[in-house]
Amino acid sequence: MSIAPKTTTxxxxxxxxxxxxxxxxxxxxxxxxxxxxxxAATHYPNGFVRGGTPVGKITASGKYGPxxxxxxxxxxxxxxxxxxxxxxxxxxxxxxxxxxxGKVVEARLPISVDAAGKTDVAGxxxxx
Numbered sequence: 001m002s003i004a005p006k007t008t009t010x011x012x013x014x015x016x017x018x019x020x021x022x023x024x025x026x027x028x029x030x031x032x033x034x035x036x037x038x039x040a041a042t043h044y045p046n047g048f049v050r051g052g053t054p055v056g057k058i059t060a061s062g063k064y065g066p067x068x069x070x071x072x073x074x075x076x077x078x079x080x081x082x083x084x085x086x087x088x089x090x091x092x093x094x095x096x097x098x099x100x101x102g103k104v105v106e107a108r109l110p111i112s113v114d115a116a117g118k119t120d121v122a123g124x125x126x127x128x
Contacts (some may be wrong), residue, residue, distance in 0.1 A: 020103025
């Protein structure tokens with residue numbers, strides 16, 4: 001076991017095609033993703049949680065997981081989108097950035113958002 005610090009550099013929003021504008025990208029919030037709530041093949045197929053992944057806040061832990069309108073743990077409420085690609089690398093929790101206001105190109109999101117999710121972020125996120 002090593003106690004040496006590990007540094008990872010994340011440069012920008014990965015594939016930023018899902019961003020509809022630069023608005024909100026300068027005011028992202030720091031969040032912690034609960035990796036156990038995500039499915040590898042769906043949410044991080046290449047070892048990274050992809051930018052544009054819709055997330056909700058898990059009530060019990062305060063961490064964030066993938067948005068699902070059918071969930072009953074807090075993630076049934078969409079709060080925003082992961083801004084940038086964040087490596088999972090065998091971790092149980094990943095510090096990430098959250099875009100919680102701005103414009104999103106709906107057709108370019110890695111995971112689609114249903115009508116209920118759009119209602120959750122109405123007034124903060126504009127889908128174009």
